Amino acid sequence: MLIxxxxxxFMQLYAQKTRRPPTQNLMSVGNDFDPPSxxxxxxxxxxxxxxxxxxxxxxxxxxxxxxxxxxxxxxxAPVEVxxxxxxxxxxxxxxxxxxxxxxxxxxxxQLAAKYIVSHLKQWGVQPGGVDGTYFHPxxxxxxxxxxxxxxxxxxxKALVYGEDYIADTQPGxxxxxxxxxxxxxxxxxxxxxxxxxxxxxxxIVAVAGAxxxxxxxxxxxxxxxxxxxxxxxxxxxxxxxDRRAGSPNWTQRRSRSEAxxxxxxxxxxxxxxxxxxxxxxxxxxSGSGLDADALMGATVTPELLKTKAFRAxxxxxxxxxxxxxxxxxxxxxxxxxxxxxxxxxxxLGAHYDHVGMRxxxxxxxxxxxxxxxxGSGTVALLNMAEAIAKNPVKPKRSILFIWFTGEERGLLGSxxxxxxxxxxxxxxxxxxxxxxxxxxxxxxxxxxxxxxxVNKGQIFLIGPKVFSPxxxxxxxxxxxxxxxxNLDQRYDDPNDPNRFWARSDHYPFAEVxxxxxxxxxxxxxxxxxVSDEIELIDFEQLEIVSRAILAILWETANTPVSPxxxxxxxxxxxx
Ligand SMILES: [Ca+2]
Ligand SMILES: [Ca+2]
Ligand SMILES: [Zn+2]
Numbered sequence: 001m002l003i004x005x006x007x008x009x010f011m012q013l014y015a016q017k018t019r020r021p022p023t024q025n026l027m028s029v030g031n032d033f034d035p036p037s038x039x040x041x042x043x044x045x046x047x048x049x050x051x052x053x054x055x056x057x058x059x060x061x062x063x064x065x066x067x068x069x070x071x072x073x074x075x076x077a078p079v080e081v082x083x084x085x086x087x088x089x090x091x092x093x094x095x096x097x098x099x100x101x102x103x104x105x106x107x108x109x110q111l112a113a114k115y116i117v118s119h120l121k122q123w124g125v126q127p128g129g130v131d132g133t134y135f136h137p138x139x140x141x142x143x144x145x146x147x148x149x150x151x152x153x154x155x156x157k158a159l160v161y162g163e164d165y166i167a168d169t170q171p172g173x174x175x176x177x178x179x180x181x182x183x184x185x186x187x188x189x190x191x192x193x194x195x196x197x198x199x200x201x202x203x204i205v206a207v208a209g210a211x212x213x214x215x216x217x218x219x220x221x222x223x224x225x226x227x228x229x230x231x232x233x234x235x236x237x238x239x240x241x242d243r244r245a246g247s248p249n250w251t252q253r254r255s256r257s258e259a260x261x262x263x264x265x266x267x268x269x270x271x272x273x274x275x276x277x278x279x280x281x282x283x284x285x286s287g288s289g290l291d292a293d294a295l296m297g298a299t300v301t302p303e304l305l306k307t308k309a310f311r312a313x314x315x316x317x318x319x320x321x322x323x324x325x326x327x328x329x330x331x332x333x334x335x336x337x338x339x340x341x342x343x344x345x346x347x348l349g350a351h352y353d354h355v356g357m358r359x360x361x362x363x364x365x366x367x368x369x370x371x372x373x374x375g376s377g378t379v380a381l382l383n384m385a386e387a388i389a390k391n392p393v394k395p396k397r398s399i400l401f402i403w404f405t406g407e408e409r410g411l412l413g414s415x416x417x418x419x420x421x422x423x424x425x426x427x428x429x430x431x432x433x434x435x436x437x438x439x440x441x442x443x444x445x446x447x448x449x450x451x452x453x454v455n456k457g458q459i460f461l462i463g464p465k466v467f468s469p470x471x472x473x474x475x476x477x478x479x480x481x482x483x484x485x486n487l488d489q490r491y492d493d494p495n496d497p498n499r500f501w502a503r504s505d506h507y508p509f510a511e512v513x514x515x516x517x518x519x520x521x522x523x524x525x526x527x528x529x530v531s532d533e534i535e536l537i538d539f540e541q542l543e544i545v546s547r548a549i550l551a552i553l554w555e556t557a558n559t560p561v562s563p564x565x566x567x568x569x570x571x572x573x574x575x
Pocket of ligand 1: 373408528
């Protein structure tokens with residue numbers, strides 16, 4: 001049996017690894033700038049992974065004899081240009097500590113954009129952004145509370161910032177014309193503590209954490225929070241009575257306000273909001289007839305939450321520093337060659353942003369490298385763009401590569417692109433997103449959190465069955481004629497409780513009626529951790545899956561009848 005298996009890729013890998021002296025493997029791992037203790041940790045971790053890999057590849061070689069990964073794609077897709085050496089080289093930059101976790105709006109993310117664009121230029125990929133550039137702008141607003149310029153006193157008592165109160169990042173003054181509204185939630189066909197009130201110029205006072213039982217759905221759609229009601233009704237401000245003063249939750253909200261919150265779009269008019277702890281609440285409610293102690297208690301009865309207007313002397317000025325900035329999606333275009341079909345576009349996307357850094361004691365790891373999330377998709381797109389740009393034969397339809405910003409902050413870049421596209425979305429044949437395809441169970445430590453990872457040669461395919469059966473069958477047809485990977489569609493189900501099909505950058509495109517698919521390798525122990533680093537990436541898997549996606553992309557760009565023509569079945573489609 002072993003003799004038969006030596007012809008396959010797994011055994012070649014095994015043979016190489018056994019020939020190489022083990023010390024050489026270990027010495028090449030890690031970063032020369034690391035302190036020795038951390039480097040040592042990595043070596044040990046890597047040594048464990050390597051041992052597991054040897055065992056796993058032996059087993060895998062014999063269990064999966066039909067996987068022949070080196071084969072050319074029958075449909076002519078230039079898959080050979082995609083290889084693990086290039087993928088690793090790109091990843092060494094994209095996931096390096098120098099890029100500081102590629103947070104949206106950060107210098108690290110700008111450097112990543114620069115890297116992507118300079119490669120697109122080398123390969124002759126055309127600009128696909130606005131005004132003949134590679135960039136598609138995402139306007140952002142960042143606001144932070146300035147504690148020194150923020151002063152609050154109620155009924156003659158000066159409150160201490162951080163102890164007695166904290167503030168939201170919305171500048172302004174509050175009025176002393178107050179309305180107590182209990183929990184403060186307004187629910188259609190349900191609770192409405194505001195019935196019959198004119199809130200113009202008034203300050204809403206509500207109890208934090210007293211939301212009505214059974215509240216379902218999303219704020220703004222299914223119910224309104226006090227802040228949303230205040231904005232809708234022209235109130236002057238919101239004061240939340242919050243017994244959690246001094247708790248970790250309180251401290252976290254305080255530092256978030258001071259660090260600055262990044263939001264998409266231009267600065268929006270809003271309503272200033274304060275949270276008062278027990279001391280502030282007592283001062284505010286003195287003389288109102290409301291029982292501050294009871295309202296700050298662990299259980300608040302409905303009787304205590306009855307609406308009541310009252311007056312108090314409130315002097316509150318919140319100073320907020322607001323900065324506007326622009327982050328960018330990066331777009332590269334390969335124009336189609338067919339006179340008619342070139343007007344149609346196939347879009348391939350991956351987010352190049354991640355979650356940045358956190359403060360840690362000196363010598364500890366504070367950088368979220370995002371090697372898998374979504375360094376893997378970022379470098380896969382780069383290598384595929386190179387492959388198509390260098391191929392003498394170009395596809396019939398146009399292909400647009402988009403590296404999205406702001407995904408980690410709520411699909412901001414992809415939503416902005418769909419709102420202001422640089423191609424005609426009504427003529428977009430299909431959209432593919434790659435997010436986290438660089439990890440496998442075989443090459444990851446054997447811990448519970450890694451059990452939801454794919455195996456080598458397997459990838460989760462999410463979306464096409466939900467959005468477009470025509471796209472689903474095209475993808476499976478290409479795969480069956482080529483590498484025969486395990487395209488696992490277990491999450492490709494409108495009833496999937498994880499709703500993975502709505503959780504990456506393909507979704508805003510699916511919402512406007514574009515057949516969409518999402519390639520995903522599963523979550524793992526290093527998901528959104530500082531340890532999501534290059535050492536844990538399985539570059540063989542990344543190569544295999546990238547080639548599979550390239551073959552599918554190629555087919556979608558050349559097939560006579562696009563999946564779009566068959567219509568979509570997205571249950572939530574707007575378009
Ligand atoms: Ca993420
Ligand atoms: Ca790190
Ligand atoms: Zn991601």
